[in-house]
Amino acid sequence: MRLGVFVSDLRGNEEMLDRLEAEKLGVFLVENGIYHAVIKEDGKSSPVIRKEDAEYYVLTEDLQTRGFTSFEVDSKVNVVTYSDMVDLTMETYEKLVWL
Amino acid sequence: MGKEILFVVSRPPYKSENPKLAITHAMACYVADIHIDEEVEPIVAFVGDGALNCLKNQRAQEFYGLISTEQHIKNQLASDMKMLVCKEDLQRFGIKEEQLIDARDMGAEVDLEVVYFDEVLKEMERCNQVMFF
Numbered sequence: 001m002r003l004g005v006f007v008s009d010l011r012g013n014e015e016m017l018d019r020l021e022a023e024k025l026g027v028f029l030v031e032n033g034i035y036h037a038v039i040k041e042d043g044k045s046s047p048v049i050r051k052e053d054a055e056y057y058v059l060t061e062d063l064q065t066r067g068f069t070s071f072e073v074d075s076k077v078n079v080v081t082y083s084d085m086v087d088l089t090m091e092t093y094e095k096l097v098w099l
Numbered sequence: 100m101g102k103e104i105l106f107v108v109s110r111p112p113y114k115s116e117n118p119k120l121a122i123t124h125a126m127a128c129y130v131a132d133i134h135i136d137e138e139v140e141p142i143v144a145f146v147g148d149g150a151l152n153c154l155k156n157q158r159a160q161e162f163y164g165l166i167s168t169e170q171h172i173k174n175q176l177a178s179d180m181k182m183l184v185c186k187e188d189l190q191r192f193g194i195k196e197e198q199l200i201d202a203r204d205m206g207a208e209v210d211l212e213v214v215y216f217d218e219v220l221k222e223m224e225r226c227n228q229v230m231f232f
Binding site: 008009010011031032035039040041042043061062064065066067068069 | 111112113114148151154155156157158159161162163167169191192193198
């Protein structure tokens with residue numbers, strides 16, 4: 001299964017995300033989920049972006065709305081536009097879920 | 100002596116309306132005294148994840164077609180509203196003071212005050228009413 005997972009909150013996603021497994025797993029950080037890509041609480045990366053076998057994406061529009069730029073994004077995370085995200089969800093992932 | 104109301108914002112911006120509601124309610128205090136015949140002083144404190152509201156360069160107008168939370172905060176600072184942000188939470192997020200919103204370009208004479216959480220607790224005790232958003 002090629003699974004795309006949307007994370008749109010700052011809190012409460014880690015446990016479920018940790019349990020999800022897929023042949024290809026993509027995590028889309030949108031809305032308040034973008035904080036996982038830029039904030040290092042107590043100097044540590046968010047547990048949401050610590051899954052080794054996952055591909056991470058952050059939506060640039062949501063990032064910039066909240067006062068961040070792509071330069072501040074963790075190197076594990078790909079910065080994508082809304083249009084890129086539509087392409088990814090249509091072509092790369094066959095199932096999509098929203099945590 | 101007037102009434103003091105503390106609005107505590109503990110959620111990040113945009114996903115919910117709560118932070119903006121807190122700020123607009125605080126703003127409404129300035130006209131409430133006309134109706135209740137009592138002076139009302141609003142204070143807003145950003146704590147926990149709410150500290151993320153205080154980052155400058157928010158581009159909500161461009162991407163969401165919304166007035167940004169930043170602009171709401173600037174309007175209040177320009178009206179001399181007392182606004183606090185928790186120092187421990189800024190440190191936890193790695194946010195520096197130079198990344199915070201200010202309204203100097205609008206002629207504001209006050210800035211967001213970076214304070215320890217103890218100061219927020221003191222305000223909670225001092226104010227007549229406290230509301231969490």
